[in-house]
Amino acid sequence: MSSRGRYLAGVAGAAFAMAACGVPAPPPETRLPNIVLIVPDDLGRHDVSFHGGEIATPNIDRIAAEGVLIERFYTAPICSPTRAGLMTGRYPIRYGLMRNVIAPWQDFGLDTEEVTIPEVLARAGYEHRGVFGKWHLGHIGRKYHPLRRGFTESVGHNTSIDYFTKERFGERDWFHGYEPASEEGYVTDLVAEHAVRFIDRRAGGETPFFLYVPFNAAHSPLQAKEEDLPLYADLEAIEPPRSWEEITAGGPLAPEEQRRERRRVHAAMVHALDEGVGRILQAIDDHDIAENTPRPLLQRQRRRRRRRRQRSLSGREEHRLRGGHTGRRGGALAGGRHLRRRPGEGAGRLHRRPADLDGNRGP
Numbered sequence: 325m326s327s328r329g330r331y332l333a334g335v336a337g338a339a340f341a342m343a344a345c346g347v348p349a350p351p352p353e354t355r356l357p358n359i360v361l362i363v364p365d366d367l368g369r370h371d372v373s374f375h376g377g378e379i380a381t382p383n384i385d386r387i388a389a390e391g392v393l394i395e396r397f398y399t400a401p402i403c404s405p406t407r408a409g410l411m412t413g414r415y416p417i418r419y420g421l422m423r424n425v426i427a428p429w430q431d432f433g434l435d436t437e438e439v440t441i442p443e444v445l446a447r448a449g450y451e452h453r454g455v456f457g458k459w460h461l462g463h464i465g466r467k468y469h470p471l472r473r474g475f476t477e478s479v480g481h482n483t484s485i486d487y488f489t490k491e492r493f494g495e496r497d498w499f500h501g502y503e504p505a506s507e508e509g510y511v512t513d514l515v516a517e518h519a520v521r522f523i524d525r526r527a528g529g530e531t532p533f534f535l536y537v538p539f540n541a542a543h544s545p546l547q548a549k550e551e552d553l554p555l556y557a558d559l560e561a562i563e564p565p566r567s568w569e570e571i572t573a574g575g576p577l578a579p580e581e582q583r584r585e586r587r588r589v590h591a592a593m594v595h596a597l598d599e600g601v602g603r604i605l606q607a608i609d610d611h612d613i614a615e616n617t618p619r620p621l622l623q624r625q626r627r628r629r630r631r632r633r634q635r636s637l638s639g640r641e642e643h644r645l646r647g648g649h650t651g652r653r654g655g656a657l658a659g660g661r662h663l664r665r666r667p668g669e670g671a672g673r674l675h676r677r678p679a680d681l682d683g684n685r686g687p
Contacts, residue, residue, distance in 0.1 A: 356449055356532040358617040360523075360604065363410070363536075364597055365403065365458065365543040371594050378559060379591045383602035403460045403484075407538065411440045411461065411473070426462055428483055428492065433462015434473065442474030442534060451531040456480055456518040457538040471501060475536075479505075479518045484540055487511045487547040510549050512541045512593070516600030520607040527611035537604065541597040548592030556591035560584055 370377040374385040374393075400406040404426045405416040411434065416422045419435040426433060434440075442453040454477040455470045462468025463482040470478040481490065481497040487510055490498035498505055507514060519537045526533040561583040568577065577583070608614050 355616065358527075358532045358535070358613055359445075359450075360535045360608065360617055361410075361537065362601060362604065363406075363457075363538040365538070365540055367542055367594065367597070371542065371590075379556070379594045379598075381594065381598040383598045383605055386605065387601075403458070403543075407459070407461050408434050408438075411442075412438045413441065414438070426460060426483075428463050428495070428497070431464045433464070433468030436467050436472075440474045442536070444474075445534050446474060449531055450534045452476055452522075452526045452529065452533040453536075454478070454519075454522040454526075454533070455536045455538070456522065457515045457536075458483070458540045458543075459538070466502065469502065477501075477522060480515060480538075481511070481540070484543050484545070485511065486545060487540075510596065512539060512596045512600050513549075515539055516603045519600075519604050523604070523607040523611060527607075527613050532616075539597055539600065541600075542590055542593045546586055546589045546593070548589045549596060552592035552595050553588065555595055556588045559588050559591055561587060 369375050371379055372381045372384050372388075373379060374381070374388050400409055400416060400422070402425050404424060405421050408416040408419070408421040412419075419438055420432075421434065442450075442455075445453060453475045455475045456478070457480045459470055459478075459480060459482050461470075461473070466472055479500050481499070483492055483497065485492045485497045490496050490507075490511065496504060496506075498507060500507075509517075515537060519535060522533070522535055561580050564577060578586075608617050
């Protein structure tokens with residue numbers, strides 16, 4: 325690999341290391357790259373077509389085809405710990421966020437003593453740092469807000485919300501900065517639109533930018549745009565995975581027609597997600613900054629926890645678990661995928677486990 329390739333390959337790792345240590349890196353001799361970090365939520369292994377799935381994901385596939393596919397990349401099994409580890413470069417268990425999702429009414433968030441990647445990047449010369457999508461790292465006070473944690477621009481929501489009304493528990497959860505906003509549209513489309521606008525504003529600047537896009541899709545609730553549903557009208561309910569009895573804690577499968585319909589809605593949601601990723605990639609290409617913009621995409625796939633109350637396995641859960649993985653949603657077994665597109669680097673596949681958070685290597 326060339327020296328330029330080695331430099332770019334180390335950008336993401338260096339950011340995590342700097343965040344963990346709380347110190348800035350020395351000024352690089354070459355121009356710092358822009359960084360675009362995309363994080364879908366609850367996207368299963370067979371929700372992408374490059375793994376043989378039935379949902380067309382050409383834009384996500386492009387990242388895998390043009391970059392590096394890390395086959396043994398592990399994330400936390402639920403929302404808040406994943407985001408906490410990503411933002412700090414440290415295991416969430418070190419600051420009390422390993423086992424909990426931060427609900428809107430809970431009076432805590434990501435420890436304000438923790439150093440975040442955007443804070444470190446600010447010291448390194450990244451003047452513009454935007455986050456567009458689901459934050460989920462604290463909602464009760466401004467001290468947990470992304471604009472207090474190193475970001476300079478923020479549009480989105482705190483937890484999972486209705487994709488059309490932007491509400492959860494009867495309260496609207498959609499903000500431009502600190503202010504509640506009334507904005508019409510499907511949440512996945514809006515997140516992509518604001519990410520593209522950020523690129524349009526910042527691509528020609530003298531300093532590099534950091535763009536973090538944590539999509540809610542394809543997380544619940546199961547809601548798709550009407551115009552996307554016909555694309556997958558012919559999808560059938562798949563055969564239940566081997567572990568379905570464990571997943572449902574002995575409960576019955578949902579009726580086949582219900583599972584079929586849920587799978588079709590989920591597929592349409594993934595389609596909208598892929599379209600959003602495509603718009604972001606196109607904006608990067610339109611501004612001719614692709615050669616200096618690493619575009620990692622992290623797929624957060626989780627397992628279903630065993631519940632005391634019996635429940636049925638939905639079509640969405642079936643689809644996510646197809647592929648023979650062991651364990652349940654909410655557990656910490658295999659499932660995550662990491663696609664990284666490095667400028668100037670050809671397609672490849674990395675099979676060994678990458679370095680864990682805190683710089684420790686797995687077995």
